[in-house]
Every structure is written in C-alpha cells, then in structure tokens.
Amino acid sequence: MNEEQKKGILEKYKQAKQKGVKFYPDIIYKDILISFALFIVLVIMAIFIGVVNEPKANPSDTAYVPRPEWYFLFLFEMLKYFPGEIEWIGTAIIPGLAVLALFLLPFFDRNPNRHWSKRKFAITFMTVIVLGMVGLTILAAATTPEQEEEGVIANTMSEQIVVGEELYSIHCVECHGPEGEGGEIKGVEGLEGVILDPINTEDVMYPFTDETLYNIIDMGQPNLGMPPFSTQFGGELSPAEIEYLVTFMRYTWDDRAELPEEPVAAAAIPTLAPNEVPSYEVHVAPIIKRYCISCHRPGKKNNNYTMGSYEEVMTSGDNAPNVIPGDMTSILLRTLHREEMENIGPMPPSKALKPELIAIFERWVAGGALNTAAEAAAATAAGAGGTTVPITATLTITGTIVPGSTITPTIPLATSEATQQPTP
Amino acid sequence: MTSKFVTWLDERLGLQGIYDTVFDRKVPKVNWWFTLGSASLFLFVMQVVTGIFLSVYYVPSPDHAYDSIQYIMNGVTFGWLIRGIHHWGATLMVIFVFIHMLRTFYYAAYKFPRELTWVTGVVLLLATLGMGFTGYLLPWNQKAYWATTVGTEIPGTIPVIGPFITSILRGGSELSAVTLARFYSVHIWFLPLVILLVIGIHMYLIIRLGISNIPGKDD
Ligand code: HEM
Numbered sequence: 001m002n003e004e005q006k007k008g009i010l011e012k013y014k015q016a017k018q019k020g021v022k023f024y025p026d027i028i029y030k031d032i033l034i035s036f037a038l039f040i041v042l043v044i045m046a047i048f049i050g051v052v053n054e055p056k057a058n059p060s061d062t063a064y065v066p067r068p069e070w071y072f073l074f075l076f077e078m079l080k081y082f083p084g085e086i087e088w089i090g091t092a093i094i095p096g097l098a099v100l101a102l103f104l105l106p107f108f109d110r111n112p113n114r115h116w117s118k119r120k121f122a123i124t125f126m127t128v129i130v131l132g133m134v135g136l137t138i139l140a141a142a143t144t145p146e147q148e149e150e151g152v153i154a155n156t157m158s159e160q161i162v163v164g165e166e167l168y169s170i171h172c173v174e175c176h177g178p179e180g181e182g183g184e185i186k187g188v189e190g191l192e193g194v195i196l197d198p199i200n201t202e203d204v205m206y207p208f209t210d211e212t213l214y215n216i217i218d219m220g221q222p223n224l225g226m227p228p229f230s231t232q233f234g235g236e237l238s239p240a241e242i243e244y245l246v247t248f249m250r251y252t253w254d255d256r257a258e259l260p261e262e263p264v265a266a267a268a269i270p271t272l273a274p275n276e277v278p279s280y281e282v283h284v285a286p287i288i289k290r291y292c293i294s295c296h297r298p299g300k301k302n303n304n305y306t307m308g309s310y311e312e313v314m315t316s317g318d319n320a321p322n323v324i325p326g327d328m329t330s331i332l333l334r335t336l337h338r339e340e341m342e343n344i345g346p347m348p349p350s351k352a353l354k355p356e357l358i359a360i361f362e363r364w365v366a367g368g369a370l371n372t373a374a375e376a377a378a379a380t381a382a383g384a385g386g387t388t389v390p391i392t393a394t395l396t397i398t399g400t401i402v403p404g405s406t407i408t409p410t411i412p413l414a415t416s417e418a419t420q421q422p423t424p
Numbered sequence: 425m426t427s428k429f430v431t432w433l434d435e436r437l438g439l440q441g442i443y444d445t446v447f448d449r450k451v452p453k454v455n456w457w458f459t460l461g462s463a464s465l466f467l468f469v470m471q472v473v474t475g476i477f478l479s480v481y482y483v484p485s486p487d488h489a490y491d492s493i494q495y496i497m498n499g500v501t502f503g504w505l506i507r508g509i510h511h512w513g514a515t516l517m518v519i520f521v522f523i524h525m526l527r528t529f530y531y532a533a534y535k536f537p538r539e540l541t542w543v544t545g546v547v548l549l550l551a552t553l554g555m556g557f558t559g560y561l562l563p564w565n566q567k568a569y570w571a572t573t574v575g576t577e578i579p580g581t582i583p584v585i586g587p588f589i590t591s592i593l594r595g596g597s598e599l600s601a602v603t604l605a606r607f608y609s610v611h612i613w614f615l616p617l618v619i620l621l622v623i624g625i626h627m628y629l630i631i632r633l634g635i636s637n638i639p640g641k642d643d
Contacts, residue, residue: 001536009536016452016637024447027454027635034459035466038516042470046508051497054565056490059599066570069560071518071553079578092582102546105529106539114532114639126529155498240490 005112053153056240060232065145074133077140154244157251158262164248165267166289167241171229173294177350180253186349189301191225205254213246272360275383277367279376280310284364287357288313291348303343310371319344325369328362336361445631452637457531460524461630464548467517468619471555474510475612482562484608486601489564514556521552532643533636541629544622551619558611561604572607573599 021027058064068076075095082090101108111119154160169178175185180200185191198204208216217237220228229235230242237245251257269286272278288296288307296307305317314323322331331344336358338346346352353361370376434440481500483492496503525545528534534542561572576599580590595602637643 006536012643013452013634013637017450017634020450020452020637022447023449023451027451027458028447030456030459031462031466034456034463038463038466039470042509042512042516043505045512046505049512050504050508051511053497054563054567057486057564057566057569059569061566064566064570066574067567068571068575069556070515071556072575076574087581088583088586091578092586099546099550102549103543106534106536106542109535112535114535114636114643115641116530116639117641119532123530126526130526155494 001110001112009112053155055153055238056243058231058238058240060230061238067144070137070141073140073144074136077136077143153240157247158260160244160247161251161260161263162248162266163241164244164246165252165263167237167245168248169290170293170297171237172245173291174300175226178291180249183350187295187301187345194225199249200253202255205250205256210246210250213249214242217242217245269357269360272363275380277370277376277379278360278364279373280313280364280369280371282373282376283360284313285310287353287360291353291357295349314369323365323369326366328365330365333358333362333365449631449634451635454635454638457527458635460520460527464517464520464524465623467513467520468623470513471510471517472616474506474513475616477506478510479612484562484604486564486604489562489604493563493565514559518552518556521549525549531636531639537633538629538636541626541633544626544629547622548619548626551615551622555611555615555619558607558615561607562611564604569599572603576603 067073078094079087079090082088109122111122113119116123154163172180174188175191175194175196176199177183177196180198182196182198185194185196216226218228218230218239219233220226220235222228227235229237231238248263251259251263267286267290270282272283278284292307294300296302296305298306303318305319305322306312307316315321319331324330331341332347334341335344335347336353338352340346352358364370367376367379370379430439478496481492481496481503483489493507496507498504500506528542528545557575561568576590576593579593580586582589591597593603593606594600595606
C-alpha cells in the first residue's frame with residue numbers, strides 16, 4: 001500500500017467520522033444494553049440449565065468416552081481424517097498453519113478494498129472454513145457415543161451417607177456384619193471361620209483418618225484376607241463410591257461426628273401397625289437390603305438365591321420357591337429361625353436377625369407375601385393382618401443413634417479432611 | 425461543593441482529558457455488530473468476577489477439587505449461581521469473541537491502519553480458548569479428566585518434540601496433582617494477565633485509531 005492510498009483511506013475515515021455520532025452516549029448505550037442482555041441470559045442459563053453434575057475423576061476407568069469441550073469438537077473430528085502415521089498433519093500442521101495465517105492475515109491480504117464486492121475470494125474462503133468448522137462440530141456431536149450411565153452421584157453429605165450405607169450393605173456386610181460389629185465370618189468363600197474385630201468402635205474410628213480408611217478399602221488388606229475394592233485393583237467400586245463409604249462409616253460410627261437426620265430416616269424401616277399387612281416394597285426390601293443382599297447377589301455363594309427384586313425373592317434359587325405365600329414353613333422363614341436343613345444353613349449365617357425383624361418376615365408371608373404397598377393396603381382393609389401386636393422395629397444404624405435423638409458431640413473432625421467440606 | 429471537588433480531582437488526574445478522548449469522541453455511524461467487542465469485554469469481566477468468587481472455595485488438588493466444587497454447588501449460598509454463570513460465561517465468551525472476529529474480518533476492519541488491533545485480537549482468541557481448555561480440567565470429574573488426557577495427548581503426536589510438549593503440559597507422564605496445579609495457575613494467573621494486558625493494548629488501539637466505518641461501495 002503506498003502513501004497515496006493510506007492518505008486516501010485516512011481522509012475518507014475522517015469524513016465518515018464527521019457524519020458520525022458521539023461514542024458517549026450513542027455507541028456506549030448499545031454496548032451497555034448488550035451487556036445487560038448478556039447478564040440476563042447468563043443468569044437464566046445458570047438457573048434453568050445449570051451445570052451437569054459429573055462423577056468424580058476415576059483414572060482407572062478407561063472405558064470412559066472422552067468428550068472435549070464443545071468448541072474443540074471440530075478439531076477432534078478433523079483428526080479422524082488423519083489416521084495413524086499422518087496424524088501429526090492434523091494435530092500440528094493444520095492448526096499451526098491456521099493460527100499463523102490468522103496472525104499474518106493483515107499482512108498477506110494486500111487487497112486495499114474493504115467492500116465485500118471487491119473481496120469475494122477472501123469472504124468465500126473464510127465462509128467455507130467457518131461452515132466447515134460448524135459442520136465438523138455437528139458431525140462430532142452426532143457421532144460421539146452416549147456415555148454409559150455412571151453410578152449414583154451423591155451431592156450433599158446426607159446423600160453421600162445414604163449411598164455409602166447402601167454400598168456398605170452390598171459389599172461389606174457379609175464379612176463385617178450389618179453394623180460393623182465383626183465376629184466370625186460364615187458362608188464367605190475363602191474366609192470361612194475368620195474372626196473379625198469390630199470396625200464400628202473408637203479403636204478404629206479414632207486412629208484411622210478418612211484417608212487411611214479410603215486406602216484400606218481401595219487396596220484391601222491382602223495379608224488379612226480383605227480384597228481390594230477399587231476398580232483399579234480389580235474390585236467393583238469407583239473412587240467416589242469408596243469416599244461415600246468412608247463418609248458413611250465416619251458419620252455413623254465415629255461418636256465425634258454428628259449424623260445428619262436424613263440418612264437416619266432413610267435407614268429406618270417403616271413401622272408396622274397391628275393388623276397391618278406388610279408389603280415387600282415397604283417393609284421387607286429394606287431389611288433384605290441391609291442384612292441379606294451382601295451375599296444374595298450374583299457372583300456369591302448363595303445356592304443361586306438372589307434377592308435383588310420381588311421376583312427374585314419369590315422365584316430364584318436352587319431350592320425355589322423359598323417363599324410360599326401363606327406357608328409358615330417356607331424355607332426362608334425356617335432359615336431365619338436358624339433351622340439346619342440339607343444344603344441350607346441358618347440365615348444370616350453369623351448371627352440371627354432381631355426377633356422384631358423376623359416377625360416382619362413372618363407377618364409378610366402370613367399376609368400373602370405381597371409385593372406392593374397398594375396390595376398390602378387392600379389386604380389390610382380386608383382384615384388379613386392376623387396379629388394385634390404392633391411392631392415398631394426401627395433399624396438403627398448403630399446402637400447409639402436413634403432417630404429423633406439429639407447427638408451433641410461437636411469436636412471438629414480433624415481426621416476426616418478427605419470428606420469434610422471446608423466450612424465458610 | 426461537588427464541582428469544587430471534581431475540579432480538584434481534575435487538576436490532578438486530568439479527568440477532562442480522559443473524558444474527551446475516551447467518551448466524547450466522534451465515531452462513524454455503525455450497527456449492532458459493533459457491540460460484539462464490548463460484549464466480549466463484558467463477558468471477560470464477568471468471568472473474572474465470578475472466577476474470583478469461585479477461587480475462594482476451590483481447592484486445586486486431586487483429593488479435594490471435586491469435593492470443593494460439590495461444596496460450592498450445595499454448601500455455599502448462591503455458589504451454584506456463581507458457578508453456573510462462570511460455566512456458561514465461558515461458552516458465551518468463546519462464541520462472542522469468535523463472532524467478533526468474524527465481524528472484523530467481514531468488514532475488513534483488520535486493514536490499514538488497524539493491523540495491530542487484529543494481531544492483538546488473535547492473541548485474545550487463543551488465550552480465550554486456552555482459558556476454556558485449562559478451566560475444563562479444574563472440576564476434576566470424569567469428563568474433565570478424560571478430555572484433558574486426550575487433549576494433552578494430541579500435541580504428543582507431533583514428530584520429535586511432541587512427547588516433550590505433552591510432558592510439559594502434564595508435568596509428568598500421566599495426569600496428576602502436578603497437572604492440576606499447572607492448569608490451575610495458568611487458568612487463574614497466566615492467561616487472565618495476558619488477556620488483561622492485551623485487552624489494554626487492543627482498547628488503546630481502538631480509541632487511538634477510531635472504530636472503522638461500515639465499508640461503503642467505494643471503500
Ligand atoms: C477477549 C477478546 C476480545 C475483546 C474483549 C475485544 C474487544 C474489542 C472491542 C471492545 C472493540 C471495539 C468495538 C467492536 O468492534 O466491537 C474491538 C475491536 C476490534 N477487535 Fe476485538 N476484542 C477481542 C478479541 C478480538 C479478536 C479475536 C479479534 C480478531 C482476531 C479482534 C479484532 C478486532 C479488530 C480488528 C477491531 C477493530 C474493529 C474496527 O475498528 O472496526 N478482537 N475489540
């Protein structure tokens with residue numbers, strides 16, 4: 001561009017300014033208006049779309065399908081066209097050249113004209129590139145496989161405790177007992193007869209930090225027979241799940257921690273009124289979940305009797321049916337009363353259920369072993385309850401914490417940084 | 425009284441001069457596309473403000489990052505709102521900076537005498553994308569972890585120096601606490617300072633050269 005042209009451009013610009021407006025207020029008011037609109041849009045997006053809650057990073061979960069932020073998707077998609085040996089053309093050469101071209105654009109675009117009709121090549125070129133980027137982004141979004149559903153994500157402390165408790169029931173009860181009380185292990189392959197110390201006392205809770213507990217669950221204690229539980233070492237639990245477990249243990253068994261009310265309520269078994277017919281859904285399932293499911297799930301030694309759903313409870317197992325509606329000699333009831341049968345031992349193997357819990361099973365079978373609360377309510381109305389003794393079995397997580405009671409210890413939990421949230 | 429005070433300040437700060445050059449200047453008649461730059465600026469300011477609030481509670485370590493975010497979302501009053509604005513603000517900023525670039529391209533605003541405005545703009549575009557890339561890892565969730573694993577693998581394919589770049593980005597051979605620490609400091613110190621500085625130059629140039637006019641048939 002020669003001096004003549006430069007002068008011309010500056011002269012024309014001066015004229016354009018003369019015919020123009022003042023920055024304040026004419027221009028700035030538009031800027032402020034747009035900014036304000038953007039602010040509203042942001043608040044609306046934050047409120048109504050929010051941020052999707054993702055599970056915690058799990059470095060051992062290599063099955064996870066990586067998805068970059070959406071504005072990098074086009075780059076990702078482009079790489080697919082440069083497989084193997086020539087991948088670096090897509091990863092280095094093309095992006096490198098593109099950035100270089102952007103930087104140098106004002107210097108190699110020597111066309112002095114500014115009106116679109118005199119720069120058709122530049123405009124077409126840019127438009128093709130932008131459309132290509134948009135196209136690749138859409139293509140990438142359409143072809144990325146759906147993420148498989150991940151485990152539950154617990155947000156609040158209470159949710160974490162509830163989830164942790166469920167995980168405890170599934171993975172730990174068979175050896176450590178429903179309340180962490182330990183004792184002799186029965187019916188667990190390879191660990192038969194091993195005697196476990198309780199893990200619900202201050203002997204464990206005080207000296208072990210959350211981190212220690214995490215590591216024990218994570219890696220197991222091979223010399224003591226405890227297997228590793230994290231997926232990284234061949235177990236079934238993600239890091240987040242192990243953290244929920246630790247949180248559950250800390251808040252239920254450490255008397256320096258105060259258990260929030262929601263998890264207590266979640267763990268309680270609904271009370272049963274006199275003459276009320278119990279249902280699987282409301283009364284039986286919570287007991288099974290807490291005391292039985294640890295062994296009665298696939299992959300465990302259990303005569304193929306799995307108890308994950310009503311159907312399974314009623315029909316699965318080598319000795320099926322274990323539950324016959326109305327039959328008080330159903331195998332299930334006999335095992336609860338610790339009767340020795342051929343191939344079938346007393347249940348739960350190490351320690352009898354509390355009598356009030358056994359009574360719920362009995363009244364359930366007597367009442368027809370009904371599934372849903374609605375069926376049970378209908379049966380109750382028809383007077384099939386059969387007993388006048390009220391059953392108010394409340395499942396307490398430990399012997400010390402009862403729903404409704406207030407627990408006062410408030411020594412700060414110096415040992416539990418891993419799950420304790422920072423306090424503002 | 426007020427005017428006396430203002431005069432006193434003006435004598436020392438030269439407020440009138442600032443007002444005359446920044447606000448009371450003549451500009452050509454332009455359209456709404458010319459608001460995209462200040463929209464980008466506004467979004468950047470929003471990111472800085474919400475980001476500062478987030479940094480109060482966020483803990484940049486693999487052990488605590490995820491929990492600290494959960495706490496921001498559930499424990500801190502309006503923490504979810506601040507994080508939501510920061511999250512969507514990032515996306516909007518990328519969109520607005522990009523469209524702002526397109527508008528200056530289509531209006532040929534990068535030509536004489538505004539070449540340097542464009543060059544500083546490209547730095548801003550890259551820095552904005554860098555903010556998105558580094559910020560994505562910080563929540564330390566599955567998505568963050570695996571996207572960054574792949575993202576840092578990409579430069580590794582460059583012949584000869586590739587693996588070296590990957591190990592610089594990660595601070596080791598794998599994603600670790602070091603990676604998180606690096607991304608965090610780049611996200612809250614290096615890039616914001618670069619953006620701040622370059623926005624300063626960008627704005628100086630815009631005020632000095634004036635905003636370009638909409639190209640007419642004879643331009
Ligand atoms: C954080 C990012 C950015 C901010 C905050 C920003 C801010 C602004 C503002 C406020 C203006 C004046 C009004 C307008 O045209 O909208 C402007 C003009 C301009 N910007 Fe940016 N910008 C950014 C990124 C970019 C990028 C990525 C480019 C191009 C690669 C760019 C190139 C330009 C040019 C050439 C002008 C002069 C336009 C004219 O005089 O007509 N800017 N910028």
